Amino acid sequence: MLLPDLPVLLARRAHLPDEGTTVFRVAHTTETAGQFAVDLVGDAAVLSLYVDVTAEEEGQLVDAVGHLPGVAGAYLKRRPVEARHAANVAREWLSPPDPVWGEARPEVTALEGGVPFLLRPGADLSIGLFPDARPLRAWVREHAPVGGRVLNTFAYTCGFGLNASLGGAEGVKNVDLSRKVLAWGQQNYALSGLAAPNTDFLYGDVFEWLRRLTRRGDTFDLVILDPPSFARGKSGMWRAERDYAGLVALAARVVEPGGQLLAVTNHAGVSPRSFEGMGGTGLDQAGRRGAVTQRLGAGEDYPGAAHLKALVWALD
Structure with a gap:
């Protein structure tokens, strides 16, 4: 088991708390030979294991993470390849x-860029925010249409x-299939002192909502797509x-x-070229014309990460 010097890695990210970010990655898998990752969440730490380790090795890792400066408690996530299939039967x-x-x-x-988020380190494999997408959320804050309308699909906790x-x-x-995470999102709004009426949090299937909004003639200045890599729905399995392309068309x-579409995927198996091609195909299917104006990826605390890809499309 490779055990890098975690305090040294943490020191490399020391500027992030100074910049108002207290949820970030301390050690990425590219720095641990793909074996594990460590995230700091306020004064809690999260150790994610991507390979099987012995009880002794797990104990050594837990101890090293727990003794990082400022850590009051440490949580463990096991993320084997088959975790997505086991999540409902082996959650604990x-x-x-x-x-x-x-x-x-x-x-x-x-905090992320000074914005407070309510996070739950031990609640699930996902703690309430995906720290790798920090640059994407920063882009949305900087480029949000002032006075305009935004549709945030697959909203999760509404970051x-x-x-x-x-x-x-x-x-x-904000649209999501889970009432639980939408309510969590309303709590995040409240932390920033923003009004969070129920009408701004739409429960239900994103695909059905997009069709419904189309029938209404409802349009937005910015639409955000951040779907899971795969999902089960009424019509079967959806795979990014x-x-x-069909999602982009909807x-x-x-x-x-004149509006914009922010398309995101965290599927490591989808190349940047393929992702852009699917976006273009989707626009063609919808009878729209557009061009990519920006390409975004994971934050600096994810060195060498290629899984997260985001494209900003400007539509005619």
Whole structure:
């Protein structure tokens, strides 16, 4: 088991807390031979294992993570390749709800660029925010249409929608299939002192909502697509590498002329060229014309990461 000098890696990210970010990656898999990753979440740490290790090796890692400066409690996530299939049957093994070191931190309020988020280190494999997408949320905050409308699909805990509101957008709709995460998103809005009426949090299938909005003639200045790599729905299995073009086509129909589409994927198996090609195909299917104006990726604390890809499309 490769055990890098975690305090040295943490020191490389020391500027992030100074810049108002207290949820970030301390050690990425490219720095640990793909074996594990470490995230700091306020005063909690999260150790993610990507390979099988012995009990002794796991204990050594937990101890090293727990003794990082400022860590009060450490949580463990096991992320084998088959984790996505086991998540519903082995949840407590994959993501033990109690800390494996130190004090319990069931809820932590951590900052990203000065924006507070309510995070739950022991709740699930996902803690309430995907830190790798920090540059994307920053882009949304900087480029939100002031006084305009934004549609945030696959919203999860509404990080994109929150940043759009903070950036000056007046009408932001967050869509997700989980009422639980939408309610969590409303808590995030409240932390920033923003109004969070229920009408801004749309429960239901994103694909059905996009069709419904199209029928209404409802359009937005910015539409954000951040789907999972795969998902089960009423119509079967959706896979990003196969179906993303169709999603872009649905979304393009609700983008205001002159508006923008932010398309995101975290599928490591989709190349940047293929991703851009699917976007172009989707626009063609929708009868829209557009051009890529920006290409975005993971934050600096994910060195060498190629899984996260984001394209900003400007539509005619």
